[in-house]
Amino acid sequence: MAERRGLDVDVYQPAEDSGLLARAATEDGRLGPDDVALEVGTGSGWVAATVAEETGARTLGSDVNPHAAEQARERGVEALRADLVSPVRDGALDAVLFNPPYLPTDPENEWSDWMERALSGGESGRALIDPFLDSVGRVLAPDGAVYLLVSSLTGFDEVVARAAENGFAVETVVQESYPFETLSVLRLTSE
Amino acid sequence: MKESLMDIIVCPVDKHDLELAVDEEEADEIVSGTLTCTECGETYPIEDGIPNLLPPDMRDEVEA
Numbered sequence: 001m002a003e004r005r006g007l008d009v010d011v012y013q014p015a016e017d018s019g020l021l022a023r024a025a026t027e028d029g030r031l032g033p034d035d036v037a038l039e040v041g042t043g044s045g046w047v048a049a050t051v052a053e054e055t056g057a058r059t060l061g062s063d064v065n066p067h068a069a070e071q072a073r074e075r076g077v078e079a080l081r082a083d084l085v086s087p088v089r090d091g092a093l094d095a096v097l098f099n100p101p102y103l104p105t106d107p108e109n110e111w112s113d114w115m116e117r118a119l120s121g122g123e124s125g126r127a128l129i130d131p132f133l134d135s136v137g138r139v140l141a142p143d144g145a146v147y148l149l150v151s152s153l154t155g156f157d158e159v160v161a162r163a164a165e166n167g168f169a170v171e172t173v174v175q176e177s178y179p180f181e182t183l184s185v186l187r188l189t190s191e
Numbered sequence: 192m193k194e195s196l197m198d199i200i201v202c203p204v205d206k207h208d209l210e211l212a213v214d215e216e217e218a219d220e221i222v223s224g225t226l227t228c229t230e231c232g233e234t235y236p237i238e239d240g241i242p243n244l245l246p247p248d249m250r251d252e253v254e255a
Contacts (some may be wrong), residue, residue, distance in 0.1 A: 036199065060199070064249070069241045078193060080242050086203035087244035093199075 010067040012043040012118040016176070016185055017149050021099045024173040024185035025147045026081060031055040035094035038139075040132065041083055043118060045072025047097060052077070057094070069113045084132050084135040088139040096136055097147045100128050119182040125154035126162075133162045137190065146188040147173070151181045163188050192242050202228035202235075203246045209235070213253050 025047075031037060033056035039048040042061030045068075053058035055130040061072040069169065073079040080087070101118055104125035121127050129148070136146055146168070150159045163170050167186035175184040194211070195235040200208055207230035214237075215222040226242060236243050236250060 060196075062244075064245065066241075066243075070239070073240055079240075080196070080200070080244055082244045083203065083246055083249050086246060087200050089199055089201045090206070123225065141199065 005040050006165065010116065011065065012068070014044060014046040016178060017099050017151070018043075020174055020176055020183055021147060021149045021185055022047045022054075022098055024187070025051050025095065025097050027186060028145070028147070028173055030145055031057040031095055033057065036092065037095035037097060038058070038080075038085070038088065038093050039077075039097040041068075041098060041100060041118070041128075042072045042077065042079070043068050043099075045075040045077040045079065047099065048072060048077045049075045051097065052177075058103055065117065066116075067114060068137050074176050080131075084128070085139045089139050090138055093139050094141050094144045095147065096140065096144070098132055098136075099149040102126075102129065102149075104153060121154060124158075125151075126158065129154065129159055130162055133159070133166050136188075137166055137168070140190065140191065142148040144189070146186075148186045148188065150184050150186055153181045156182075156184065158188070166182040167191055192211060192239060193219060193236060196242070200226075200242070201245060202233060203233050203244050204233060207231070209230070221252060 016177045020035050020118045035057040037057045037059045039061045042048050045061045048059045048061035061077040062080045063069050069079040102121040102125050105120040171187045173185045209226040213224040224237040
C-alpha cells in the first residue's frame with residue numbers, strides 16, 4: 001500500500017455519494033454552457049469534471065487539501081485552494097456543489113490527516129455543513145442553486161432546518177438507500 | 192489558473208478585489224504568481240497553476 005500513498009490515502013476518491021451528487025447536478029437540467037459552478041471540497045475532482053463534461057458549465061473545484069487540488073487540476077478541473085466559498089465574489093455562481101465531510105466523529109477518536117478532514121464532520125457530523133449553509137447564499141446568483149449531499153447519519157432534518165433558516169427553499173432531487181445510510185441530494189434555491 | 196478566474200475570486204478576508212502579478216505563464220494558464228488584496232494588502236500565492244486562497248490563519252494551520 002505504501003506506493004499508493006499520496007493518491008488514495010490523502011485524497012478522497014469517487015464513491016457512491018460522488019456519483020449521486022454528479023447525477024443530481026446534471027439531471028436537474030438547470031446547468032448549461034453559460035453557467036459557472038463551483039464544487040466545494042472537490043477531492044479528486046471527479047464530480048466537477050463530470051458535471052463540466054455533461055452540462056458544458058464552467059465548473060471550478062476547490063479544496064483545503066493541496067493534494068486534492070493537484071489531483072483535480074490533473075483531471076482538467078480549474079482548481080483552487082479555499083475554505084468553503086470565502087474567496088468567491090458575491091452572486092458569482094450559478095451553482096455550488098458540496099459533498100461535505102459528514103461522518104459524526106467522537107472527538108476522542110479523531111485522527112488528524114487529510115483523509116480524516118475529508119470524512120469527519122465533527123461530533124454532530126455538521127461541523128462544515130452548518131458554516132457552508134450560513135455563507136453560501138452570498139455567492140449564489142439570484143436564480144442559482146446549491147446541490148448538497150446529505151447522509152441520514154448526519155441528520156437530514158437538521159440540515160433542512162438550517163437551510164430554511166438561511167432563507168432557502170429545499171427540494172430533494174435524488175435519494176438512494178444503502179446498507180448503513182440513506183443518501184440524498186438537496187437542491188437549495190433562494191425563496 | 193486562467194486569468195478569467197479573476198472575475199470570480201476576491202480576497203477571502205474582506206471580499207475586495209485582488210490584483211494579479213504573473214511570474215510564469217504557459218499557454219492560457221498562469222502557473223505562478225501572486226494575488227494581492229487591493230484593500231488589506233494580504234497576498235495569496237499561485238503555485239503550480241493553483242491559487243491558494245485560504246485565509247491566512249488557515250493557511251498557516253494547514254501548512255504546519
